[in-house]
Amino acid sequence: MNRILFEPRELQSDGTVTLFGTRAEHIRAVLGAEPGRVLRVGLVDGLAGMGRVLACDQETARLAVTLDEMTPAPWIDLLLAVPRPKALKRLWAQLAALGVGRIVLLGAARVEREYFATHWLQERYYRPLLMEGLSQAGTTALPQVTFERRFRPYVEDRLDTDFPDSARLLAHPGAVARPTGLAAGARILLAIGPEGGWTEFELRMLEARGFSRFSLGTRTLRTDTACVALISVLAAAFVWGDGEPLTMVARSTAGGEA
Numbered sequence: 001m002n003r004i005l006f007e008p009r010e011l012q013s014d015g016t017v018t019l020f021g022t023r024a025e026h027i028r029a030v031l032g033a034e035p036g037r038v039l040r041v042g043l044v045d046g047l048a049g050m051g052r053v054l055a056c057d058q059e060t061a062r063l064a065v066t067l068d069e070m071t072p073a074p075w076i077d078l079l080l081a082v083p084r085p086k087a088l089k090r091l092w093a094q095l096a097a098l099g100v101g102r103i104v105l106l107g108a109a110r111v112e113r114e115y116f117a118t119h120w121l122q123e124r125y126y127r128p129l130l131m132e133g134l135s136q137a138g139t140t141a142l143p144q145v146t147f148e149r150r151f152r153p154y155v156e157d158r159l160d161t162d163f164p165d166s167a168r169l170l171a172h173p174g175a176v177a178r179p180t181g182l183a184a185g186a187r188i189l190l191a192i193g194p195e196g197g198w199t200e201f202e203l204r205m206l207e208a209r210g211f212s213r214f215s216l217g218t219r220t221l222r223t224d225t226a227c228v229a230l231i232s233v234l235a236a237a238f239v240w241g242d243g244e245p246l247t248m249v250a251r252s253t254a255g256g257e258a
Contacts, residue, residue, distance in 0.1 A: 079104050
């Protein structure tokens with residue numbers, strides 16, 4: 001953990017937090033923290049800062065925290081055809097660490113129905129993995145996750161409402177197609193299909209709603225590999241390519257920007 005995260009409900013009125021379980025164990029066993037040690041901390045969907053260890057034993061760690069730092073804002077959203085459960089499990093932490101803000105997990109023609117039955121779509125299983133990714137990256141903005149089983153009704157009826165101003169890119173294997181016309185720092189909506197690819201019908205529907213094709217080549221990649229590769233290429237080109245830092249924001253516990 002590069003930053004110890006805690007929930008708003010854990011922050012006491014006196015500016016202290018008491019941590020249990022994995023976080024307390026990490027502080028004690030991995031960081032070797034003793035009273036007086038200062039650690040990097042962050043409030044989920046809020047500010048980051050430093051925490052001074054007040055007490056640490058076999059089960060708990062108590063810290064006095066100061067929150068006065070903003071962390072990088074999410075810069076990309078995903079419209080993601082539901083992948084195989086094993087791939088989805090591997091993806092959660094990676095997506096959070098890479099700066100994804102919203103994840104819409106979508107049914108598609110080549111998505112197996114049983115994929116929607118996996119426990120990796122249940123918040124109590126995927127949320128700890130998102131938190132793991134945030135802790136690794138040292139950020140605090142928890143990705144928002146929604147599920148849409150039916151491709152056409154979502155794309156036709158709700159996509160524009162959910163993402164009214166995004167620059168839209170459509171990932172699909174084929175001849176190399178580089179993203180163009182995106183300003184540095186633009187909020188991007190990236191559509192990534194199943195490992196079998198989007199169908200022609202799905203491609204036409206997405207392109208009719210402003211998506212431009214984006215491809216790394218003809219290789220068919222596993223979903224988790226494709227997500228990391230595509231997001232990394234976009235980050236290099238449009239987020240860090242001009243040498244400017246990411247926009248810094250702090251989000252309130254209600255999910256809005258502060």
